[in-house]
Amino acid sequence: MIFFTGTGLVVKLVLIILIYFSVVSWAIIFYKLLQVYRANRESERFLEFFWKTKRFDTISTQIDRFPNAPLSLMFNEGYTELKKLMEPGEQQTADPSVISTDIGGIDNISRALRRATTSEITRLEKYTTFLATTGSTAPFIGLFGTVWGIMTAFKGIGESGSASLAVVAPGIAEALIATAIGLVAAIPAVMGYNHFQQKIKVVIAQMDNFSTEFLNIVQRSFARK
Amino acid sequence: MTHRIYTPNVRPTNGLGGMLALSLVCHVVLFFMAGRLELYPGDLPVAQPIYVELLNLPVEAPQAGSPSGSTTGVPSPVKAPSTAPLPPPARREMKLPAARKASNKPAPLPQKAARQESAREYEARLEALEQRDDARRQEVALADIRKRIASRSRENAPAGMPGGSGSQAGSDYAAYIQSRLKDTFQQTIAWQSKKPLVVVRLQIDARGGLISYKVEKSSGDVVFEEAVYRAVQLAKKNFVPPPGGKEFGYGFVFKPEGVDKK
Numbered sequence: 194m195i196f197f198t199g200t201g202l203v204v205k206l207v208l209i210i211l212i213y214f215s216v217v218s219w220a221i222i223f224y225k226l227l228q229v230y231r232a233n234r235e236s237e238r239f240l241e242f243f244w245k246t247k248r249f250d251t252i253s254t255q256i257d258r259f260p261n262a263p264l265s266l267m268f269n270e271g272y273t274e275l276k277k278l279m280e281p282g283e284q285q286t287a288d289p290s291v292i293s294t295d296i297g298g299i300d301n302i303s304r305a306l307r308r309a310t311t312s313e314i315t316r317l318e319k320y321t322t323f324l325a326t327t328g329s330t331a332p333f334i335g336l337f338g339t340v341w342g343i344m345t346a347f348k349g350i351g352e353s354g355s356a357s358l359a360v361v362a363p364g365i366a367e368a369l370i371a372t373a374i375g376l377v378a379a380i381p382a383v384m385g386y387n388h389f390q391q392k393i394k395v396v397i398a399q400m401d402n403f404s405t406e407f408l409n410i411v412q413r414s415f416a417r418k
Numbered sequence: 419m420t421h422r423i424y425t426p427n428v429r430p431t432n433g434l435g436g437m438l439a440l441s442l443v444c445h446v447v448l449f450f451m452a453g454r455l456e457l458y459p460g461d462l463p464v465a466q467p468i469y470v471e472l473l474n475l476p477v478e479a480p481q482a483g484s485p486s487g488s489t490t491g492v493p494s495p496v497k498a499p500s501t502a503p504l505p506p507p508a509r510r511e512m513k514l515p516a517a518r519k520a521s522n523k524p525a526p527l528p529q530k531a532a533r534q535e536s537a538r539e540y541e542a543r544l545e546a547l548e549q550r551d552d553a554r555r556q557e558v559a560l561a562d563i564r565k566r567i568a569s570r571s572r573e574n575a576p577a578g579m580p581g582g583s584g585s586q587a588g589s590d591y592a593a594y595i596q597s598r599l600k601d602t603f604q605q606t607i608a609w610q611s612k613k614p615l616v617v618v619r620l621q622i623d624a625r626g627g628l629i630s631y632k633v634e635k636s637s638g639d640v641v642f643e644e645a646v647y648r649a650v651q652l653a654k655k656n657f658v659p660p661p662g663g664k665e666f667g668y669g670f671v672f673k674p675e676g677v678d679k680k
Binding site for chain 1: 432434437438440441442444445607608609610611612641645674
């Protein structure tokens with residue numbers, strides 16, 4: 194505690210910034226842990242349900258059971274687009290249960306799925322840039338505080354006219370605390386960022402696979418040349 | 419021809435509010451845990467001095483001069499003899515037994531034994547007399563020294579001060595506390611300003627516990643103030659109860675050079 198009270202204004206400011214970075218980073222880590230865990234768990238459950246049910250209309254009625262699954266949102270987008278294409282007046286076909294690929298029906302669904310994927314990636318990656326920023330800048334901010342603190346300490350040594358350990362040590366120690374806090378803020382942020390990037394990559398791969406599967410099913414079941 | 423526009427499904431994102439509160443709580447808990455677990459190397463174990471209190475325990479009315487004065491002036495209840503020193507007694511000349519006459523006749527045995535016994539008795543009596551004389555001479559000389567010290571100290575020194583006329587062997591309690599503070603201050607001393615100075619008033623209860631610590635004056639050097647505080651916290655473990663079973667309050671001046679009484 195002494196090193197917080199005994200520091201100069203600049204070092205205090207540096208410490209406040211670093212503590213802010215640390216608090217927000219931890220909050221993002223907790224938030225993302227929960228979000229990614231739910232997304233993975235519900236996506237798995239949705240996939241299982243999807244392959245078991247095999248009827249789009251039934252799946253669509255129970256989509257609310259998976260509020261956090263990215264795949265459920267993709268399905269919803271794709272199915273909505275499919276319904277729109279099958280509505281009379283939008284597609285001029287003889288059989289209302291069949292869509293035409295001639296005017297880009299499949300492409301429409303593909304675009305809808307891509308948009309849903311992008312939207313989910315954006316949602317999952319939200320706030321992670323702050324973790325990256327903290328991981329890369331916090332050590333440097335801490336280092337700045339240390340350099341400034343050592344400069345002040347040497348000035349104090351010059352003023353006190355004594356170079357004993359009792360005079361030198363406190364200034365150096367209070368300066369080094371800034372680097373320590375910088376590292377304390379940066380290490381969890383970097384670890385969290387790498388962890389979430391890996392998890393989000395897996396979710397993206399899942400979404401791509403689902404998108405392909407959905408388009409295949411639509412083309413097999415609904416499209417006509 | 420009419421075109422319907424559909425709003426795409428976008429999942430709302432929750433804010434960080436709850437998680438920020440959780441993170442803040444975690445940080446506060448970790449901060450206090452770090453303090454409680456004494457992770458910071460400032461609280462490393464320090465070798466404690468061993469105090470052996472024989473004559474220096476603080477008393478209400480310390481005797482004149484340094485506590486070593488008590489070795490010369492042993493407690494006052496000793497009565498000084500009223501008589502003037504006596505001259506050493508004249509040694510008695512011991513008469514040697516008369517030389518034996520050479521004779522061929524053997525002396526009768528009982529007579530010889532009686533003579534030897536009377537010589538031994540005489541020697542023992544003589545030795546006892548000498549010891550008694552020596553003891554009397556020493557006693558008289560000691561009483562004379564005591565008398566002279568007592569008359570000199572009563573002339574101008576106040577009670578309880580060096581050269582004063584206190585009645586008990588021991589030291590001043592404030593000096594005792596000062597010595598403990600000096601010892602611990604050497605372990606904790608640290609400062610950053612040019613001439614730091616802190617005046618602290620300590621209040622010690624009848625059992626020797628520190629009941630109040632008040633900074634009366636400070637030069638504003640936080641590091642130095644913290645060093646003083648830690649020195650007092652270390653020193654209070656070695657405080658003994660104040661003499662007379664009363665509370666004790668006193669001011670001490672801490673400087674980089676050491677600790678003074680206010």
